[in-house]
Amino acid sequence: MKKLQLLVPYGVLILLITMLWYELFYAKPHDIPSPLIGEQVPGFSLPTLSNDTLTPLDLQHHVSLLNVFASWCSACNLEADMLMKIKNNYHVAIYGVNYKDKREDVESWLKKYGNPYRKIGDDRNGSVAIDLGVYGTPETFVISKEGKVVYRHVGALDEKSWDEIIYPLVKKYESL
Amino acid sequence: MKAYRLLLRGLLCFFLSCNVYALTPSDEARYTSLIKEIRCVVCQNQNIADSNAPLANDLRQKIYTMVEQQQSDNEIKNYLTARYGEFILLNPRFSKLTVILWLFPFLAISIIFLIGTKRLFRAHRNQTPLPTHHYFVSRE
Numbered sequence: 001m002k003k004l005q006l007l008v009p010y011g012v013l014i015l016l017i018t019m020l021w022y023e024l025f026y027a028k029p030h031d032i033p034s035p036l037i038g039e040q041v042p043g044f045s046l047p048t049l050s051n052d053t054l055t056p057l058d059l060q061h062h063v064s065l066l067n068v069f070a071s072w073c074s075a076c077n078l079e080a081d082m083l084m085k086i087k088n089n090y091h092v093a094i095y096g097v098n099y100k101d102k103r104e105d106v107e108s109w110l111k112k113y114g115n116p117y118r119k120i121g122d123d124r125n126g127s128v129a130i131d132l133g134v135y136g137t138p139e140t141f142v143i144s145k146e147g148k149v150v151y152r153h154v155g156a157l158d159e160k161s162w163d164e165i166i167y168p169l170v171k172k173y174e175s176l
Numbered sequence: 177m178k179a180y181r182l183l184l185r186g187l188l189c190f191f192l193s194c195n196v197y198a199l200t201p202s203d204e205a206r207y208t209s210l211i212k213e214i215r216c217v218v219c220q221n222q223n224i225a226d227s228n229a230p231l232a233n234d235l236r237q238k239i240y241t242m243v244e245q246q247q248s249d250n251e252i253k254n255y256l257t258a259r260y261g262e263f264i265l266l267n268p269r270f271s272k273l274t275v276i277l278w279l280f281p282f283l284a285i286s287i288i289f290l291i292g293t294k295r296l297f298r299a300h301r302n303q304t305p306l307p308t309h310h311y312f313v314s315r316e
């Protein structure tokens with residue numbers, strides 16, 4: 001019993017070291033879980049590039065992706081091909097929120113990389129991004145038919161995250 | 177000289193209109209203490225008062241207008257946590273999620289206290305009376 005008691009401090013030490021080791025090398029402090037998951041998309045109304053408006057009503061009746069992007073964001077260039085592929089091969093509706101951008105810059109960006117979006121809302125001052133809890137570009141939300149947030153992806157979309165996480169989710173919510 | 181005066185007046189106007197503190201003193205205090213309690217989610221161990229990140233600037237602006245609209249501290253915090261999660265508050269609120277965080281110190285102190293007193297009593301019981309003790313008693 002006495003011997004066992006002597007081991008307790010060592011046990012605590014090892015526990016602490018493993019916890020700190022995990023936090024240091026494996027934890028992802030920049031992946032903040034979105035509290036919006038399971039909630040209705042917050043209300044917003046944005047002017048689009050084609051003098052229309054983009055509201056959460058546009059996102060209803062079909063499973064859609066809401067992608068926050070900017071022409072000045074280099075990670076957005078990386079995912080541009082993937083978004084085009086999603087549009088052309090998987091026919092999933094993608095809506096864009098153009099974050100703090102200039103009109104002429106987005107237009108030339110869309111010419112260069114292609115336009116995967118059905119509608120692009122112009123979030124000039126970034127207020128809708130705050131409403132969506134966005135803290136960087138790009139971020140992509142999966143929205144259900146009822147207009148609820150199902151999933152949020154932080155960072156550029158790639159083949160792996162699409163095949164393994166997002167496309168299965170889209171299929172699942174499409175069939176509901 | 178006239179041009180110089182005009183320039184001076186222009187500068188003065190510029191600085192006055194750029195003054196963020198167009199709030200009443202109590203609201204101003206509320207705003208400054210609020211922005212110290214909100215985490216900058218981009219540069220995570222800074223509050224938005226200290227951060228120069230564009231998002232921190234936007235959030236300060238948002239909080240400023242919410243204070244201006246006479247929203248309470250709680251309303252503002254609820255607005256932010258509904259979008260960015262509890263993580264955005266530098267001072268975590270007491271909830272199901274943080275119950276261990278808040279109660280653990282008290283729990284640890286009481287456990288140490290219990291073990292300590294138990295040991296003390298045990299040590300006391302096993303002790304043979306000290307001579308000084310004996311002497312004191314015998315004098316009575």
